[in-house]
Amino acid sequence: MNKHVATVPEAALAGSLRDFRAPEGSDLIGRVAGFYQWQSLRREHGLWPYARSTATAPKARCDARSDAGENFSGINFASQDYLSLASHPAIKQAAINAIQEFGVHSAGSAALLGNTSNSLRLEQDLSAFMGGREIVLYPTGWAAGYGSVQGFVRPNDHVVMDVLAHSCLQEGAKAATQNIHYHGHLNLEALTRKLQRIRANDTQNGIMVVTESLFSMHSDTPDLGAMRSICDEFGASLLVDCAHDLGSIGEDGLGHLGLQGMMDAADIIIGSFSKTFASNGGFIAVKDRATAEYLKYYSATHTFSNALSSVQAATILAALEIVRSDEGKALRRKLMDNILYLRAQMAKAGLETLGDPSPIVPVRIGTEAMGRFASRHLAALGGIANLVEYPAVPQGGARFRFQVMAAHNRADIDQVVKILAKAMHDADLEYRLGHEGENADAARSRTVATRAA
Structure with missing residues (x-):
């Protein structure tokens, strides 16, 4: 018998995290107690x-x-280890070898002295996997998502995103501009209408269209070719977050970008290593070095965070080698x-x-x-x-x-x-x-x- 089986108060069955998102009152610390009471119940x-x-x-x-x-x-069925690489013997050995050679910490920002030979090699190997794109590494996938929007978008620019876009993308947009426009999930007609309205009033500033190649709460994917055409019509840049399908889907491991033949369609590709590549960390992949170099010094989560450790980079390198193999x-x-x-x-x-x-x-x-x-x-x-x-x-x-x-x-x-x-x-x-x-x-x-x- 489940020890919890008893009359459950309605308050434990009702409510949501949103109810406590914006507590009111002058006591900045004390006003958060309501959440803990609900959580404890x-x-x-x-x-x-x-x-x-x-x-x-x-x-x-x-x-x-x-x-x-x-x-x-x-x-x-609750862990994110899609190819079951987190306990793979070759990957564990790569981590051990990296610890022996470099220790356990990068000890600096990648904008200063935080990179190692492992992270530089990871940039090169990941670039080869993704068709020659320039790679900028981040300490987490969330940091990459946030930095991809915040690093490019300025206050007068516009961000148009799927209403279900990940938190890191939404928060990056909020940090960059007040001109944020949400469209219905996978609704290309709504996307088109948003872009029409923006361009009817603003032909001078940039527009970033944001989507995911695989939405993690619904397990569905957009028509990336159609989105590219819409972006071209209105002079917008396309960002695609491939956190959940890169490495794990498709004969070549390139996810829905590969399956749809759209690797070149995205101006900006972001991803996370934490789903398939057995490590924390993330990346942004862009088409030229000038864009990558700009990100390294104007994307806050890259410049002002410590770099991936050599252990993480070595782990990801070993995972990437397996991903690309038979x-x-x-x-x-x-x-x-x-x-x-x-x-x-x-x-x-x-x-x-x-x-x-x-x-x-x-x-x-x-x-x-x-x-x-x-x-x-x-x-x-x-x-x-x-x-x-x-x-x-x-x-x-x-x-x-x-x-x-x-x-x-x-x-x-x-x-x-x-x-x-x-x-x-x-x-x-x-x-x-x-x-x-x-x-x-x-x-x-x-x-x-x-x-x-």
């Missing part, structure tokens, strides 16, 4: 599924711990086989998956309350997946985000689908019983009040 009832930690390597099966200190283990092709095929099998088994179990086949398999839940119950049951039954709820996804559109690895096998998938189906059933039952109990209590109260009258 959810934690008390086992409904806070965030900030968990792994107690073993993030492999297909792992041991983990909740942020309340509870230990659990299970089949792991082994990498085999891993991508195995990954896609797992993706298609998981989606098929989910459908057989009556569970709805969203988007297109990718290492991200979103599974619809529904209300935030149902999601919180389902997440609790999933972990208790031995399944590990990340709950995503409003405001990261639309209200009432809570979902699990299953992240598939090449190292998963069909037994893992069969078992986790059964676990999820039971978790969803148990969550629905618990949710219904709770509300029926509330309704019954309300009915009894009305009866007592009527008799008293």
